[in-house]
Amino acid sequence: MTYKAPLRDYQFLLKDWLKLPEKWQALTGSADLDDSLLDAVLEEAGKFCGEVLSPINRSGDEEGCHFENGVVRTPKGFKEAWKQFAESGWQSLCGDPNYGGQGLPRALHVAIEEMIYGANTSFCLYSSLTNGATECLSAHGDDALKSTYLPKLLSGEWAGAMCLTEPHAGTDLGLLKTKAAPNNDGSYSISGTKIFITGGEHDLTDNIIHLVLARLPDAPEGTKGISLFLVPKVLVNSDLSLGERNAIHCGSIEHKMGIKASSTCVMNLDGAKGWLIGKPHQGLRAMFTMMNVERLSIAIQGIGLGELAWQIAARYAVERKQGRAEQSENTADPIIVHGDVQRMLMTMRAYNEGGRALALWMGTLLDAAHRGNDEKQKAEADAMLALLTPIAKGFFTDTGFDACNLGVQVLGGHGYVREWGVEQTVRDARIAQIYEGTNGVQALDLVGRKVIANKGETAKVLLHEIRETAHDHPDLIWRDALKVAANDFEQALNALLSNAEKGGHHANANAVHFMHLSGYLIYGWLWAQQLQVLHNNVSDDPFVRNKRITADFYRRQLLPRTASLKVLIVGDACDWTIPDTEYYAV
Incomplete structure (x- = not known):
């Protein structure tokens, strides 16, 4: 099954709806992005994904990564694909031009990242972690660190990795035990064990730049005592050549249900040499720059895999003959004529295109927050991104998994076996609901930190904008x-x-309901905006016709789910009791 990038949808959303080239010029004062360049970049990315990454997706899943004597070997074709990916400039797309980046909009990167996830999710994770490390270092590193490491990260010659989780400390990072002892030369010796480290070791690049959370000797307890360090796999000489191997090694790799071509490592640091990023004891704040990049990236993973599952299911439904349509004289008709199959395919498509719209809009907010000159507008974009990020991570990946699961159902028995490839999308999609903060944690962050903590101010701003759209x-x-x-x-x-004043039990128990309600509403709002753009379009363009049909399906079949979720949240507010812990005992 070859992935085909939905280029027409990207072009419609970025040019006709978001008007990205015009906004980019107004934001930066630069005319370096126009419609023709945007089209060219999207088309080349789609070609790369379809011709280079998609063909090694299934083989990469079947072969997986190999671990021998501390070395991780990626599946056949991955190293060559990474070389082509890096040399084509895809890793540097949004990077700072002062360090070799191309300085293009993050909204454009969002579209391309979805393509890569759809074509080959495991491959995309190596790029995603490198992008996150680049963003964090750009925001918090000193000039020496940036000049040493950013050019190689942006060029794709080196890769990045994020080292947070420890065997006893997952979501609760305040429990981490990795230690950092200062050296006389301004560096630190870092010792500890990290687990579940995506891309912690591999053979795609000559060096891997690890961003590691650790505690200094005088660190206070909890999250206030965490610092962030840059720890290269291979030390870098003063002339920027590679030197000695650093004391950070892979102890093993995990054997997983999905993303098998992505190396998930146990990393052991035995006095590894590292350098402080940002200020002491403020590492979590710096790391959140990378974590928020990764959360949006993993959210996009849900859309990319949902799109791939939809493409497989739609093609199968057109070809597979089973049963007869009403009043049909054929022996059997393609299953796509049956109402229930149409329901499943339409649900998949409505989720995918709704998520794509939200992701691209968030990309424009990232551009406004990072590149804008108006401080008020930057603050407003930041606040809206803070609200939207947990919604996107949780809702994209929940509905993305649902879309993949529906894809299996459309294919029936053929979906459950490997031949068509849709079962891989289910396995690859499942992890997205877990890593970078489980979706339950995302919902708690949304309700606790982004809604209750500021008395719903940003949520009310969003609600006002939605009602403005409805009114007009x-x-x-x-x-x-x-x-x-x-x-x-x-x-x-x-x-x-x-x-909220009665305690956190009601909010905690209903946080996922509220996250989903928010997602359904926002998707509906963005679908309505797309229809506004198409309102006066009287052409018989199949794209326009299909966009209207999908939007109408969303309004009739999916948007009304806000009502039942509201009933769960409001009704549950009346009487909340907590069972004793013994209630759950086996």
């Missing part, structure tokens, strides 16, 4: 549907806020 929408049916869903959101929001 040319389609009366959509106007009413958005108003109803917005009212559901408001009632659920008020229930969470009013019950």
Whole structure:
């Protein structure tokens, strides 16, 4: 199964809806991005994904990574694909031009990253972690670190990795025990063990730059005592050539249900040499720069895999003949004529295209927050991104997994076996609901830190914008549907806020419901905006026709789910009791 990038949808969303080239010029004062360049970049990325990455997706899953004598070997074809990926400049797309980056919009990178995830999720993870390390170092590293490491990371000659989790400390990073002792030369000796480290060791690049959380000798307890360090796999000489091997080694790799071509490592640091990034004891703040990049990236993984699953299922449904349509005289018709199959395919497509719209809009917010000159607008973009990031990570990956699962169902028995490849999407998608903060943790972050902590201020700003769209929408049916869903959101929001003073149990128990309600509403809002763009388009373009059909399906079949989620949240607010812990004992 060869992945085909949905180029027309990217072009519509980025040019017609978001008007990215115009906004980019207004934001940066630069005309270095126009429609023709945007089209060219998207087309080349789609070609690379379809011709280079997609063909090694299944073989990479079947072969997996190999671990021998502390060395990780990626599957056949991955090293060659990475070389081509790096030399083509895909890793440097949004990077700082002062260090070899191309300085293009993050919104464009969002589109390309979705393509890579759809074509080959395991491959994309190596790029994603490198991008996250680059963003963190750019934001918090000193000039010496940036000049030494950023050019090689942006060129793809070196890769990045994020070392947070320890055997006893996953989500609760305040429990981590890795130690950092200062040396006389300004460096630190770092000792400890990290687990579940994506891309911690591999053969794609000559060096891997690890960003490691550790504690200094005088560190206070908890998260306030965490510092961040740059620890290269191979030490770098003063002339920027590679020197001695550092004392950071892979102890083993995990054997997983999915993303098998992505190395997931246990990393042992035995006095490894590292350098402080940012200020002492403020490492978690710096690392959150990388974590937020990764959370959006993993959110996009859900969309990419959902798109691949949809492509497989749609092609199968057109070819597979089984049963007869009503009043058909054929012996059997393609299963795509059957209503339930159409329901599943439409659900997949509506999730994918709704998520894609939200991800690209978030990309424009990232551009405004990073490149804008208006401090008020930058602050507003930052606040909205803070609210949207946990929603995107949780909702994209939950609905992405659902889309992949529906893909298996469309294929029936053929979906459960390997031949068509859709079962791999389910296995690859499942981890996205877990890593970079489980979706339950994302929901708690949304409700606790992003809603209750600021008394719902940013959520109310979002609600106001949604109602503005509803008020001005040319389609009366959509106007009413958005108003109803917005009212559901408001009632659920008020229930969470009013019950917050009674303790955290109600918010904790209903956080995932609120995350999903938010996701359904925002998708509906963005679908409505797309229809506004198409309102006066009277052409018989199949793309336009299909966009309207998918939007209408979303309004009728998926947007109304806000009502049931609202009932769960508001109804549960009346009487909340906690069972004794013995209740759960086996």
